[in-house]
Amino acid sequence: MIHKTKQVTIYDIAKTLNISAATVSRALTGNVDVKSDTREKILNAASAMGYSSNNFASNLRKKQSRMIGVIVPKLDSHFMAETLSGIEKSLNSAGYHMIISQSHESVAAEIKAAKAMLKNRVDGLLVSLCYDNNTTKHFDELISQGVPVVFYDRTLDKGEYDNVKIDNFKAAYDVTMHLINQGCNRILHITASQRRDVYADRLSGYKQALKDAKIAFNEEYILVTDLNPQYGIEAANYIMQMNNPPDAVFAVNDFFAVTCMKELQRMNVRVPEDIAFAGFNNDPIGTLVTPTITTVNYDGIKMGQLAARTLLNKLTEKISTKSNIVMAYELVIRDSSVKRI
Amino acid sequence: MIHKTKQVTIYDIAKTLNISAATVSRALTGNVDVKSDTREKILNAASAMGYSSNNFASNLRKKQSRMIGVIVPKLDSHFMAETLSGIEKSLNSAGYHMIISQSHESVAAEIKAAKAMLKNRVDGLLVSLCYDNNTTKHFDELISQGVPVVFYDRTLDKGEYDNVKIDNFKAAYDVTMHLINQGCNRILHITASQRRDVYADRLSGYKQALKDAKIAFNEEYILVTDLNPQYGIEAANYIMQMNNPPDAVFAVNDFFAVTCMKELQRMNVRVPEDIAFAGFNNDPIGTLVTPTITTVNYDGIKMGQLAARTLLNKLTEKISTKSNIVMAYELVIRDSSVKRI
DNA sequence: CTGTTAGCGCCTTCAG
DNA sequence: CTGAAGGCGCTAACAG
Numbered sequence: 001m002i003h004k005t006k007q008v009t010i011y012d013i014a015k016t017l018n019i020s021a022a023t024v025s026r027a028l029t030g031n032v033d034v035k036s037d038t039r040e041k042i043l044n045a046a047s048a049m050g051y052s053s054n055n056f057a058s059n060l061r062k063k064q065s066r067m068i069g070v071i072v073p074k075l076d077s078h079f080m081a082e083t084l085s086g087i088e089k090s091l092n093s094a095g096y097h098m099i100i101s102q103s104h105e106s107v108a109a110e111i112k113a114a115k116a117m118l119k120n121r122v123d124g125l126l127v128s129l130c131y132d133n134n135t136t137k138h139f140d141e142l143i144s145q146g147v148p149v150v151f152y153d154r155t156l157d158k159g160e161y162d163n164v165k166i167d168n169f170k171a172a173y174d175v176t177m178h179l180i181n182q183g184c185n186r187i188l189h190i191t192a193s194q195r196r197d198v199y200a201d202r203l204s205g206y207k208q209a210l211k212d213a214k215i216a217f218n219e220e221y222i223l224v225t226d227l228n229p230q231y232g233i234e235a236a237n238y239i240m241q242m243n244n245p246p247d248a249v250f251a252v253n254d255f256f257a258v259t260c261m262k263e264l265q266r267m268n269v270r271v272p273e274d275i276a277f278a279g280f281n282n283d284p285i286g287t288l289v290t291p292t293i294t295t296v297n298y299d300g301i302k303m304g305q306l307a308a309r310t311l312l313n314k315l316t317e318k319i320s321t322k323s324n325i326v327m328a329y330e331l332v333i334r335d336s337s338v339k340r341i
Numbered sequence: 342m343i344h345k346t347k348q349v350t351i352y353d354i355a356k357t358l359n360i361s362a363a364t365v366s367r368a369l370t371g372n373v374d375v376k377s378d379t380r381e382k383i384l385n386a387a388s389a390m391g392y393s394s395n396n397f398a399s400n401l402r403k404k405q406s407r408m409i410g411v412i413v414p415k416l417d418s419h420f421m422a423e424t425l426s427g428i429e430k431s432l433n434s435a436g437y438h439m440i441i442s443q444s445h446e447s448v449a450a451e452i453k454a455a456k457a458m459l460k461n462r463v464d465g466l467l468v469s470l471c472y473d474n475n476t477t478k479h480f481d482e483l484i485s486q487g488v489p490v491v492f493y494d495r496t497l498d499k500g501e502y503d504n505v506k507i508d509n510f511k512a513a514y515d516v517t518m519h520l521i522n523q524g525c526n527r528i529l530h531i532t533a534s535q536r537r538d539v540y541a542d543r544l545s546g547y548k549q550a551l552k553d554a555k556i557a558f559n560e561e562y563i564l565v566t567d568l569n570p571q572y573g574i575e576a577a578n579y580i581m582q583m584n585n586p587p588d589a590v591f592a593v594n595d596f597f598a599v600t601c602m603k604e605l606q607r608m609n610v611r612v613p614e615d616i617a618f619a620g621f622n623n624d625p626i627g628t629l630v631t632p633t634i635t636t637v638n639y640d641g642i643k644m645g646q647l648a649a650r651t652l653l654n655k656l657t658e659k660i661s662t663k664s665n666i667v668m669a670y671e672l673v674i675r676d677s678s679v680k681r682i
Numbered sequence: 683c684t685g686t687t688a689g690c691g692c693c694t695t696c697a698g
Numbered sequence: 699c700t701g702a703a704g705g706c707g708c709t710a711a712c713a714g
Contacts, residue, residue: 002697007486007699009707025709033683037584050482052459056406061399067440075429076642081422087695088416088443099408099440102429116391116438145348194425258629281531285626288599350691361701366693374699398691401706
C-alpha cells in the first residue's frame, strides 16, 4: 500500500499562523470579511505548505458536491463521445465535475450506476437511456430525493421528465420523403429496439412519409438490429436474397448505412443507381466513403452542452418546470441518395 | 432551487429500530459481528426508508474515495473514447468510479484539472498528456502526496513515471519499412508536436527505417500538424505543389491519412499507384474507404483496461515500483499501400 | 474583522 | 454481539 502523506488541513495552517481555522477557511473561500494582509499570509502559507482543500469535508458540510453524474449506454461511439465532450465543457466552465458510468445497454447496470450516483451525492444526473430500458424507478428515486435528472438523445417520452432531443419523427420523415422524391418507392428501413423513443419515432416518421406519398407500408422492408456492429453486413445479405429488393435503404445510423452499402457494392450493386442510401447522425465516415452518405446532422457537442445547461438551470431555478427541449437538425443530402444527377 | 429532501442517515434507522448507529453501520457495511436477525431488521428498515449511504461522510472518515481521476486531451476521438470505455469497465468491476476532465490539449487546463482531482481526493489518476505539455510539476505534486499516477498512450518518458503504451518507434519503423519494400523511396511523413513522445518516437522510427534502407532523410518530406482536423487537406495541397512529390504518405493517424488521400484522389492522384498511404491507430474509417488504409492496430479498450489495472495494482501493491508496460501492436496491411498486386 | 462552537454522516476503537 | 464516544476537515452561525 502506498503511503499517503498526511494531508495539510486548515488547522495546520491556523496553528502555523496562530490564528483560528475559521479565518483560514474564510480567506481560502474568498470571503471578503478578512483583513487583506492576514488573507495574504494565509494564502502564502497554504501554498507553501501544499494545502489542498478536502472536498469531502466541504461537501459533507455544504451538502452539495458540485458533481454531475452521467450515465450513457456506451462511451465509444462518435456521437456519444461528442456529447460527453460538450457536457464536460459546459460543466467545467460552471465549476462542476462529471462522473461517468456506462450502462453497456443493460438495465441492470443502469440501475447499479444510478444507485452509485446517489451514494456519491451528485447534484444532478444526465442520462442517455440504455437500449432495452423498460423501467424508470431508479431515476424516479433520484428525482424524488431532489436530484434533478435530465435525459438527452435517448429519452423518456412521458411528459414527466426533462428531455433534450431532436424531432426524430420529423427528421425521419424528411429523409424518407427525400428518398421518395428521388423516385424510390421500395425503401428499406434499418431500425433498432422500438422501446427506445429515437428508433420508434424514426420508424413512425418513415411510415408517415410513405402514407403521405401513398406508398403501401411493407413489413418486409423493416429490419430490426440489436446495434451489433456487424449488422450492416447481415442487412446486405438479407437484401441480396430478397425477391423484390429495395431501391433505397434508410438506416438509423450512418455506421449501418455505410457498412451495408460497402457490402452491397462489393457484390456489384451500384449506389445510388440501384439502391440509394441514407443514414442518420452525420458521422465523419459519411463524408469519406464513396459515394458520400446522405444523413441527418445534429451536433453532439451542442446537445451535450444543452443538456448540461438545462440541468444546471434546474439546479438554480426557483420552480421546477419540466422542459422538453427540441434541438434543430438538418438534412444533409449527399451523393448516396441523388438518383438523377 | 429544488428542495432537497433530507437524506436518511444511519441515525434515523437506529432511532426507528431503537438500536445504536454503530450497529446499523456495522450491518450495512457487512461486518460479521452482528446478530443475523438484527442485521435483517436493519437491512429491511434501510430499504424501506430509502437509505443511501453518504459517500462523503464515509470517504472523509475512511480517507479514500474509490474514485479515479482521468485526464485526457479530448473525449471525442475514436481511440480516446475506446480507451475510456476500457478504463470505465475495469474500474467499475473493481468498485471504483471515474471522474473525467478534458485538457483540450492545453497545459493550463491540464494543471487546473490535476488540482481539482487532488481536491476531490481521487485515489489515483490516469493521464494521457495534452499536446504541448512541457511541465509535469502538477503531477509530481499528486505523486508526492501519495496519489499514484499512471500515464497511458501519451506518456512521459523519463523513467520515473508509470507508463502504458506501445512501441511507437518500432511500429513506425515497421510501417516505413513496409512502404520501402513496396518500392517507395520518397515517403512523406505527417507528424505532430515533437514534444509528445508518441509523435517523436514515430518520427525516429521512420528515420531509422530510411537509414537502414540507405535512403537519405529529406526535411521536405516532414509535415508537422497541430492536429487540426483540416490538416489532411492542407497536406494534400502541399503535396500537389511539390516539385518532387512523394510516392508514399505515412500519417501519424488514420484520419489524416484518409482525408489527405481523399483530397488527392479528388485531384486525380491514384492510390496506391501514384502514392501509397499508411496511417496509425486502426480507426474504423480505414476499412470503409477505397482503398482501405494500411495502419497500425492497437486496441484502445485493452490499453484503457491495462492502464486502469496498472493503477489499481499500485493502489494495493506493497512496493511502489515504476512499471513501463509496452503493449503489442500489429501492422495491418491493406490496399492503400500494396503497389504490386 | 476574528474566534468559538457545533455539527455534516460515517466509521472505529474501546468497553461492556 | 452491541453501545458510547470521538473525530475525519470543513463551514456557518453567533459572539465579540
